[in-house]
Amino acid sequence: MKRDLLLFVCFSLLIMVAPQLFEGGYLMNVLVFVGINTMLAIALNLLLGYAGQISLGHAGFFGLGAYLSGIMTTTYSMNPWVAMPVAALIVGALAGLIGFPILKLKGHYLAMATLGLGIIIFIVFNETVDLTGGPSGLSAIPNLKLAGLSFDSDVKNYYLIWAFTLAVMLFSINLANSRIGRALRAIHDSEVAAQVLGVNSRVLKVQIFALSAVISSLAGSLYAHTMTFVSPASFGFNFSIELLTMVVIGGLGSIYGSFLGAALLTLLPEFLRGANDYDIVIYGALLMVMVMYMPGGLVRGITSLFSKFVKKSGADHA
Amino acid sequence: MQFDQILQYTLSGLSTGAIYALIGIGFSIIYNATGIINFAQGEFVMLGGLLTLSCMELLKLPLWAAVPCAVAISTVVGVLFERLAIRPLKLPTPINLVIITIGGSILIRGLAMLLWGKDTHTIQPFSGDTPIAIGGATVLPQHLWILAITIIIILVNKVYFYHTISGKAMRACSYNRRAAGLVGIDVKRMVMFSFVISSAMGAMAGIIVAPLTMTAYDVGVMLGLKGFCAAIIGGMSSGLSTVIGGLLLGVLESLGAGLISSGYKDAIAFIILLLILFIRPQGLFGKADSERV
Numbered sequence: 001m002k003r004d005l006l007l008f009v010c011f012s013l014l015i016m017v018a019p020q021l022f023e024g025g026y027l028m029n030v031l032v033f034v035g036i037n038t039m040l041a042i043a044l045n046l047l048l049g050y051a052g053q054i055s056l057g058h059a060g061f062f063g064l065g066a067y068l069s070g071i072m073t074t075t076y077s078m079n080p081w082v083a084m085p086v087a088a089l090i091v092g093a094l095a096g097l098i099g100f101p102i103l104k105l106k107g108h109y110l111a112m113a114t115l116g117l118g119i120i121i122f123i124v125f126n127e128t129v130d131l132t133g134g135p136s137g138l139s140a141i142p143n144l145k146l147a148g149l150s151f152d153s154d155v156k157n158y159y160l161i162w163a164f165t166l167a168v169m170l171f172s173i174n175l176a177n178s179r180i181g182r183a184l185r186a187i188h189d190s191e192v193a194a195q196v197l198g199v200n201s202r203v204l205k206v207q208i209f210a211l212s213a214v215i216s217s218l219a220g221s222l223y224a225h226t227m228t229f230v231s232p233a234s235f236g237f238n239f240s241i242e243l244l245t246m247v248v249i250g251g252l253g254s255i256y257g258s259f260l261g262a263a264l265l266t267l268l269p270e271f272l273r274g275a276n277d278y279d280i281v282i283y284g285a286l287l288m289v290m291v292m293y294m295p296g297g298l299v300r301g302i303t304s305l306f307s308k309f310v311k312k313s314g315a316d317h318a
Numbered sequence: 319m320q321f322d323q324i325l326q327y328t329l330s331g332l333s334t335g336a337i338y339a340l341i342g343i344g345f346s347i348i349y350n351a352t353g354i355i356n357f358a359q360g361e362f363v364m365l366g367g368l369l370t371l372s373c374m375e376l377l378k379l380p381l382w383a384a385v386p387c388a389v390a391i392s393t394v395v396g397v398l399f400e401r402l403a404i405r406p407l408k409l410p411t412p413i414n415l416v417i418i419t420i421g422g423s424i425l426i427r428g429l430a431m432l433l434w435g436k437d438t439h440t441i442q443p444f445s446g447d448t449p450i451a452i453g454g455a456t457v458l459p460q461h462l463w464i465l466a467i468t469i470i471i472i473l474v475n476k477v478y479f480y481h482t483i484s485g486k487a488m489r490a491c492s493y494n495r496r497a498a499g500l501v502g503i504d505v506k507r508m509v510m511f512s513f514v515i516s517s518a519m520g521a522m523a524g525i526i527v528a529p530l531t532m533t534a535y536d537v538g539v540m541l542g543l544k545g546f547c548a549a550i551i552g553g554m555s556s557g558l559s560t561v562i563g564g565l566l567l568g569v570l571e572s573l574g575a576g577l578i579s580s581g582y583k584d585a586i587a588f589i590i591l592l593l594i595l596f597i598r599p600q601g602l603f604g605k606a607d608s609e610r611v
Contacts, residue, residue, distance in 0.1 A: 054413055056420075101596040107412030108355035112546055113595050116588035119543070123588075127581040237539065241420060248417055281428030287421030288403055291414050 035161035041258035043215035049253035052188030057118025063235025065220025095213030099206035137231030251297020322454030335568020341545025344516035350492035351512035358423035360542020366521030367533035396517025553601020
């Protein structure tokens with residue numbers, strides 16, 4: 001537990017000084033996205049990595065958060081700080097409601113059902129033109145303001161987003177180490193065994209699903225207020241797959257892994273600028289290679305390679 | 319007037335429904351042989367259409383030769399997918415299988431995008447496009463092609479599964495893989511066969527629908543999902559109930575698009591999918607433990 005805290009403090013310090021190392025510029029904008037994607041990847045990881053329940057519709061919850069915040073602050077000129085928790089509450093309630101029937105399903109069926117849910121949400125974004133602006137999107141969403149400070153530049157947004165992301169990380173690390181985290185892992189290993197030991201798996205699965213949706217919605221609200229523009233294209237099926245790729249690459253059930261996966265997948269397209277069209281091929285190949293050769297994800301894979309190496313060299317010395 | 323409209327929507331719904339049925343049967347065959355929902359199923363539909371186009375344009379083959387060519391190439395892709403991605407999987411948990419078939423589907427789609435570009439392509443209808451009047455409605459000759467070819471494929475399927483040794487062996491695998499292995503059935507080969515059949519069927523569906531709807535590298539996603547929806551309605555059977563599921567979905571979707579709103583056409587299919595999964599996960603016609611071949 002102490003080690004976890006130390007690691008988290010080191011990580012936070014690294015995040016805090018990062019802008020000084022990169023001197024702002026375009027990269028700051030990308031790092032803002034790394035923050036948002038980390039939050040989303042952690043949300044999905046809580047569900048997929050800890051409770052073992054897949055969701056291919058998380059882009060939908062992300063989009064709902066973004067649109068609810070966007071609509072409440074533009075059409076109804078609500079204060080963004082109020083809109084954000086309201087949006088999160090609505091999305092959480094919705095996820096809780098749909099969670100009961102949907103989480104009765106397992107494995108492939110759950111994957112298909114959540115996929116369908118995500119696509120329905122995506123279609124609604126496109127079709128309710130009066131509310132969402134349809135395919136052309138919703139613009140002029142206000143920036144967040146705090147005591148006269150408006151978060152309107154990349155550097156300010158960086159600190160804003162990462163403050164939230166770090167809070168979500170700390171919360172998730174604590175959750176994973178708590179009684180609930182252990183119960184979730186028990187469900188992952190064997191739902192029947194978990195139930196026999198007194199875990200109310202049905203309710204717990206719905207709770208973690210709703211929590212995951214709330215975090216995604218929060219990320220969506222932050223996205224809307226930093227980008228000041230949202231359109232359905234950002235919340236489609238492909239983004240759900242991108243999130244899944246982040247979680248799988250980083251490692252199921254690894255919070256820092258989610259950061260690593262999010263960072264890799266957000267930075268990769270930036271470095272492959274010219275090869276823009278190839279990124280979908282690379283995602284596909286990455287997913288397959290990871291599942292086949294490193295099912296534990298990068299963080300665990302590298303750690304075990306490292307410890308193997310250390311052991312081997314240790315043996316040589318002796 | 320109103321009746322004519324409904325007839326028209328129903329007729330066009332039946333032909334798209336037939337496509338969903340073919341794709342759905344493809345899902346069911348693999349599911350029953352292996353327990354896998356192959357998320358890449360829709361990509362074979364896309365490959366069928368685009369490969370036919372390339373065979374006709376690049377190799378200057380006539381349609382009747384281009385079709386088997388395209389089906390054969392798609393089948394090879396299906397077998398390679400099983401061999402290179404699914405068989406070597408060390409931990410075949412459902413989540414890993416979902417992720418790997420999604421990975422495969424994105425990879426195939428991405429490669430198709432690189433090969434054929436992002437444009438939509440058209441294939442000429444098999445026999446002209448003079449509409450045929452039926453009652454107060456009209457159908458295109460391609461609609462009839464779709465229905466006829468679907469019926470033939472389903473009949474061939476039936477004969478294969480019930481009257482050939484290899485078909486019976488595959489059914490045995492779907493009842494109990496271990497027992498099938500014990501009586502000397504090569505289960506791995508049957509799994510490969512299931513990929514052969516379903517990728518060939520998917521490709522065929524993609525070919526016959528392409529003249530109606532046009533085709534592009536990304537048509538596989540939606541068609542695949544609708545096919546899955548048909549299979550779910552049919553309770554993952556590879557027989558008549560999935561066919562009825564597909565036709566039902568096609569007609570409902572077409573009626574919904576025509577009478578309610580065309581923008582929500584795709585949403586209708588997914589709402590049906592969710593409702594069936596929530597209320598009757600064993601399918602619309604299935605008993606709790608229905609025969610699944």
